Amino acid sequence: MTATSLVPAASRSAGARPALVLRGLRKSFGDAMAVDGVDLEVRHGEFVTLLGPSGSGKTTTLRMVAGFMAPSGGSIEIDGSDMTRVPPYRRDVGMVFQNYALFPHMTAAQNIAFPLQMRRTARPEITRRVADALALVKLEAFGDRYPRQLSGGQQQRIALARAVVFEPQLLLMDEPLGALDRKLREALQLEILHVSRQLGATVLYVTHDQEEALVMSDRIAIFSAGRIEQLGSGEDLYDRPASLFVADFIGESNILRGRYERDDAGDSCLVRGAWRWRVSHGAAERAGLENGAHAALVVRPERIRILGAAEEVPAGANAVEATVVDALYLGSDRKYGLTLPDGQRAAVREQRDDEERQWQSGDAVRLTWSVDDGVLVADPAG
Amino acid sequence: MTESWRQPRRLLMAALGALTVFYLLAPTLVIVPMSFTEARILSFPPEGFSLQWYERMFTDRQWSSGMVNSAQVAVLTAILATVLGTLAALGLTRGRFPGRSLVNAVALTPLIVPVVIIAIGMFSLFVQWRISGSLLGLVLAHTALALPFVIVNVGTSLRTMDRNLELAAANLGADPRRAFMRITLPIILPGVLAGAIFSFITSWDEVVVAIFLTSARFRTLPVEMWEQVRQVVDPTVAAVSTTLLVVTTVLLLLLLVVRRQAPVR
Numbered sequence: 001m002t003a004t005s006l007v008p009a010a011s012r013s014a015g016a017r018p019a020l021v022l023r024g025l026r027k028s029f030g031d032a033m034a035v036d037g038v039d040l041e042v043r044h045g046e047f048v049t050l051l052g053p054s055g056s057g058k059t060t061t062l063r064m065v066a067g068f069m070a071p072s073g074g075s076i077e078i079d080g081s082d083m084t085r086v087p088p089y090r091r092d093v094g095m096v097f098q099n100y101a102l103f104p105h106m107t108a109a110q111n112i113a114f115p116l117q118m119r120r121t122a123r124p125e126i127t128r129r130v131a132d133a134l135a136l137v138k139l140e141a142f143g144d145r146y147p148r149q150l151s152g153g154q155q156q157r158i159a160l161a162r163a164v165v166f167e168p169q170l171l172l173m174d175e176p177l178g179a180l181d182r183k184l185r186e187a188l189q190l191e192i193l194h195v196s197r198q199l200g201a202t203v204l205y206v207t208h209d210q211e212e213a214l215v216m217s218d219r220i221a222i223f224s225a226g227r228i229e230q231l232g233s234g235e236d237l238y239d240r241p242a243s244l245f246v247a248d249f250i251g252e253s254n255i256l257r258g259r260y261e262r263d264d265a266g267d268s269c270l271v272r273g274a275w276r277w278r279v280s281h282g283a284a285e286r287a288g289l290e291n292g293a294h295a296a297l298v299v300r301p302e303r304i305r306i307l308g309a310a311e312e313v314p315a316g317a318n319a320v321e322a323t324v325v326d327a328l329y330l331g332s333d334r335k336y337g338l339t340l341p342d343g344q345r346a347a348v349r350e351q352r353d354d355e356e357r358q359w360q361s362g363d364a365v366r367l368t369w370s371v372d373d374g375v376l377v378a379d380p381a382g
Numbered sequence: 383m384t385e386s387w388r389q390p391r392r393l394l395m396a397a398l399g400a401l402t403v404f405y406l407l408a409p410t411l412v413i414v415p416m417s418f419t420e421a422r423i424l425s426f427p428p429e430g431f432s433l434q435w436y437e438r439m440f441t442d443r444q445w446s447s448g449m450v451n452s453a454q455v456a457v458l459t460a461i462l463a464t465v466l467g468t469l470a471a472l473g474l475t476r477g478r479f480p481g482r483s484l485v486n487a488v489a490l491t492p493l494i495v496p497v498v499i500i501a502i503g504m505f506s507l508f509v510q511w512r513i514s515g516s517l518l519g520l521v522l523a524h525t526a527l528a529l530p531f532v533i534v535n536v537g538t539s540l541r542t543m544d545r546n547l548e549l550a551a552a553n554l555g556a557d558p559r560r561a562f563m564r565i566t567l568p569i570i571l572p573g574v575l576a577g578a579i580f581s582f583i584t585s586w587d588e589v590v591v592a593i594f595l596t597s598a599r600f601r602t603l604p605v606e607m608w609e610q611v612r613q614v615v616d617p618t619v620a621a622v623s624t625t626l627l628v629v630t631t632v633l634l635l636l637l638l639v640v641r642r643q644a645p646v647r
Contacts, residue, residue, distance in 0.1 A: 118555035
């Protein structure tokens with residue numbers, strides 16, 4: 001990409017101010033609380049995704065940031081200015097909609113020129129910036145086409161070009177890839193990522209697809225029932241889920257419910273029936289657990305190893321007996337479904353590097369994992 | 383689903399269809415040939431062929447001024463009803479205010495209330511206001527009759543339009559007025575044009591209200607026809623009828639063209 005007129009947003013306002021601050025943001029529809037106290041700070045140039053099941057408040061939050069809905073409470077600050085009551089056309093925020101929302105009576109180039117015309121940009125500059133924006137999304141040859149003459153993926157790239165051509169303070173995306181098929185989604189994920197990196201844009205992105213969130217985001221805010229359940233990098237969320245909801249929502253998890261106990265020696269354990277599994281130091285404090293509280297131990301399937309009956313459990317590791325129920329071949333690895341003696345189901349993923357180590361349905365085995373690979377969380381349902 | 387049982391059924395349907403079409407078109411099929419007659423009185427079947435009644439329609443002062451009056455009233459009604467009706471539809475579909483559904487119902491009453499009642503009501507009021515028998519009075523009255531057609535047509539366009547387009551326009555920096563002019567209006571234009579055509583036709587062939595609100599000095603074409611038919615049965619009436627019919631038909635065809643353009647997405 002040659003010299004572009006689209007200046008990185010981050011370099012325009014390099015101050016220490018965050019690009020976006022939400023404080024106690026709330027929205028109620030009648031008695032229903034769609035958004036129930038959201039606090040969030042987004043740094044300049046950061047890509048933050050709001051991820052959650054449908055109805056969790058993520059889209060409502062985005063629409064309030066865009067100014068399409070007035071909050072019932074709380075505040076929205078964009079680059080240091082209070083925008084809570086400012087109408088959308090004075091917010092300087094770009095938005096990409098799930099259904100593209102391209103103006104059907106305008107060509108692709110006219111669509112991209114629209115925000116510049118609204119800002120009374122000089123005509124030669126509009127021509128230049130529209131050309132740059134088309135080049136940015138690699139659709140130089142499609143400027144004269146009408147939206148209905150473009151494929152879904154092309155329409156969404158034009159919508160992206162239209163949303164960034166006026167160098168907004170903030171770029172909002174509301175499930176922009178939701179209407180596209182899987183292959184196209186993956187290609188466009190990378191393209192959106194490249195475009196936003198290239199422009200240094202600050203992005204607030206909404207999706208219910210966790211894989212998409214993990215691929216694209218610097219940080220992810222997990223939404224549940226109108227609140228942010230946990231905010232962190234993909235690694236944070238995957239390796240250190242702060243709650244059972246997050247552990248269950250992000251990736252696949254083995255969730256072993258029981259009670260948290262601390263013994264006289266000071267060792268922390270999760271107790272379930274006759275089993276005592278050790279958890280790492282400080283885990284209970286992080287999860288805010290009292291001695292004897294209902295808790296769950298979360299272990300990712302790829303962190304568990306399967307041992308044959310004759311094999312020795314490594315010193316200090318946790319272990320539990322299990323029976324193999326099914327074995328699935330997934331190409332690069334194998335996935336096993338197992339049951340523990342008390343009926344609890346478990347899943348294990350093993351790399352296929354060792355041809356000897358393959359288990360059949362019905363095999364009696366033991367599962368083992370290192371203490372540090374288990375994450376202790378509170379169990380509100382317990 | 384074999385042809386054997388479908389065939390007689392289809393024939394029956396076609397025959398019924400043809401009969402219905404004939405029934406609907408019969409009055410037209412009578413009046414149009416009568417306008418070309420050589421006879422001096424209105425009669426069917428027509429005798430010979432002549433355009434003398436069309437000539438008379440354009441040269442006779444009463445007929446030609448009626449035509450000019452009708453066209454004036456219809457054009458002004460179409461403009462006024464389209465502007466007011468579009469604004470009303472905008473408020474009724476996009477606005478959030480108490481009593482919205484009541485206002486909507488009131489706006490559509492001219493479709494339901496018998497025209498003669500509206501005519502009598504307007505007549506008594508317009509006489510007091512001294513606008514009875516004038517261009518202004520009739521335009522105002524016809525605008526009231528035409529408004530529901532605009533509100534329904536434009537309202538449908540507004541409701542089927544993707545709301546996100548308006549949100550996108552606002553998001554990209556268009557204030558409400560510019561968002562309407564640049565985005566909403568071009569997209570709902572087929573509905574607006576349909577409303578304008580309906581308004582024109584509503585006024586163009588309206589006779590009941592016009593009988594009450596016109597005078598000997600200011601008459602529209604349908605009223606002139608009514609007056610003349612009561613006195614002399616002169617074939618000029620058939621020529622005028624045919625002219626009214628042609629204008630209406632052309633406009634309805636135009637409406638079909640406009641409608642076909644309609645759904646952009």
